[in-house]
Amino acid sequence: MIGLITRFEYRRLFLSPLAWTLIAGLQFILALLFLVFLENFITELQPRLALIDDAPGATDTVITPMLIWAGILWLAVIPLLTMRSFSEERLYQRQALLMSSPISISEIVMGKYLGLLLFLATALSPTLLTAVSLSTGTQLDWGKLIAGFMGLYLMLASFSAAGLFLSTLSRQPAMAAALSYGLLALLFVFYITGKTQGSESVLFIYLSHFGHFLNLSSGLVYSSDILYFLLFSTGFIILTIQRLDSDRRNG
Amino acid sequence: MGNADSLLQAEGLSRDYEHYNAVQDYQLTLKRGEILGLLGPNGAGKSTTLRMLSGTLAPSRGAISIKGIDLLQQPRRAKQSLGYLPDQPPLYFDLTVEEYLGYCGRLRGIRKADVEPAIQRVIKTCSLEEVQKRLISHLSLGYQQRVGIAQAIIHEPDLVILDEPTKGLDPIQINAIRDLIRNLAEQHAVILSTHILSEVEAVCNRVQIINQGQIVHESQLGxxxxxxxxxxxxxxxxxxxxxxxxxxxxxxxxxxxxxxxLISVENAQAGLQIVTSAIIQNNWGLLGLCPQHESLEQTFMQKVFQEDRP
Structure with missing residues (x-):
């Protein structure tokens, strides 16, 4: 049953022009950035780096910045993908279809979440291919590349879980998107505040997505970072299930 | 709880909200072959009752069992025998009719191999042949309503719950849906809610009138x-x-x-024959003779409006 909903949600995302537009648009921007970073690497950085021992390579100077940009851009569009998840179901009374079917609320939520994750994996694959294409011309740091993509995927996956939860709070998709952008801004403010001189806060940095992502994107794989994303996702998934169950109980 | 031939049993069903009680102490035992009409003015608690019976809203108190399986304790098993059309059909507008019904069928527990025949069967029953390849968003309200009914019966559930099934339909479509409901009831049990009295008289064999969350009248019809x-x-x-x-x-x-x-006879058929032959023999000049049973409308008006008065 989870598989059924996952496949359905995945296919339905591609039925709207939104998904195609987002993937194409972002991939276009990321490809441009990739070219800019590569150009910079070839003309500016490479001659200078050649003189240094153990200097950063193409992975650090081309792929890592591209991944950071991919993270920023995708975070900005995820609310558009998650906003419809449950708010539209409520708006059009489709919750009644799901709830009167022999399927549990956790299966519904997991199905929808996995559908989103599958979509994200598909959407990020052109970016991965762009990065891998560098291996035809140079030696890549595969460990760093994998860590970077893992960080990107975990960050987007955990933020999607939050978006899923926020879409249960309102009947209006626009409202759900606004709430998700609010959360995104909050996470961003946490990070900025935590980093600001004079008001540094380890707690704020820990609470924010970005520190954990930046660690992973620069090749530092700490289990605490991975744990943070897993906890963030699990927490919001549980909240989503709770919220839907309370809808059923409280009407 | 629940005996062999009762499909649905609800006992002491109540739903409280913060400031009012939407439904109080609702009772129902429904058997195969029965079509129950749930009548009531707007806001009487019809939809809330149906939402509880379909498992989409938990009751504050009371118990529901479908085919003897407790809906609250074993929702998954109980819901396999249930088809539900809410007061707004739960449609995915970016799908075609076929795609949508396929998804609903799978969701309602039909195996993958059996889905295609089920879609074709239900498309035929609900007369959706013309639009089966079209996007639901392009359909008229009447067709959308029929697609909504189709999703509720695609898995041939024992119990079909329809919240205002003829809403938005024209008279011809209404007749078609009534025929459909009568056919359904041969194998299944149907509950439908409406505020149209003639609808209940036309299709139901049992009626419950609800007002302010309580059953105020219950009777067999016809x-x-x-x-x-x-x-x-x-x-x-x-x-x-x-x-x-x-x-x-x-x-x-x-x-x-x-x-x-106004005459009353002991036995409708025999008594009437005697009376009519006497009229002819005595040349009394028959101008009119019509049965005068208490109509549903009278009952409805009496139960709903007179009881409201202090």
Missing amino acids: IQEPDKVFFQLHLARPPETAQIEALQGVESVIAQDKGRY
Whole structure:
């Protein structure tokens, strides 16, 4: 049953022009950035780096910045993908279809979440291919590349879980998107505040997505970072299930 | 709880909200073959009751079982025998009718191999052949409503719950849906809610009238021949009241104005034959003779509006 909903949600995302537009648009921007970073690497950085021992390579100077940009851009569009998840179901009374079917609320939520994750994996694959294409011309740091993509995927996956939860709070998709952008801004403010001189806060940095992502994107794989994303996702998934169950109980 | 032939059993079902009680102490035992009409003014608690019976809203108190399986304790098993159309059809507008019904069928537990025949069957039952390849967003309201009914019956559930199934349909479509509901009831049990009285009289064999969250009236419709029947009699050359009273099988005669009488006979068929032949023999000049049973409308008005008055 989870598989059924996952496949359905995945296919339905591609039925709207939104998904195609987002993937194409972002991939276009990321490809441009990739070219800019590569150009910079070839003309500016490479001659200078050649003189240094153990200097950063193409992975650090081309792929890592591209991944950071991919993270920023995708975070900005995820609310558009998650906003419809449950708010539209409520708006059009489709919750009644799901709830009167022999399927549990956790299966519904997991199905929808996995559908989103599958979509994200598909959407990020052109970016991965762009990065891998560098291996035809140079030696890549595969460990760093994998860590970077893992960080990107975990960050987007955990933020999607939050978006899923926020879409249960309102009947209006626009409202759900606004709430998700609010959360995104909050996470961003946490990070900025935590980093600001004079008001540094380890707690704020820990609470924010970005520190954990930046660690992973620069090749530092700490289990605490991975744990943070897993906890963030699990927490919001549980909240989503709770919220839907309370809808059923409280009407 | 639950005996073998009762499909649905609800006991003491109540739903409280913060400031009011939407439904109080709702009782129902429904058997296969029954079509129950849930009547009530807007806001009476019809939809809330149906939402509880379909498992989409938990009751504050009470128990529901479908085929003897507790809906609250074992929702997954109980919901396999359930088809539900909410008051707004739960449609995915970016899918075609076929795609949508396929998803609903799988969701409602039909195996992958059996889905295609089920879609075709339900498309035929609901007369959706013309639009089966079209996007749901492009369909008229009537078709959308029929797609909504189709999703509720695609898995041939034992219990079908329809919240205002004929909303937005034209008279021809309404007739088609009524036929469909009558056919459904041969194998299954159907509950439908409506505020249209004639609809209940046309398709249901049982009625519950709900007002302010409580059952105010419950009766069987059109099956039982009542023992005592009233007729409105209109004669051109009226005789003495006693002459009519003297006829065999006539229980009482109440003279009204200008040759009009309200008579009651013991047995509708036999009594009526005696009365009509007497009228012809005595050349009383029959102008009109019509049964005068208490109509659903009278009951409804009486139960819903008169009880509201202090």
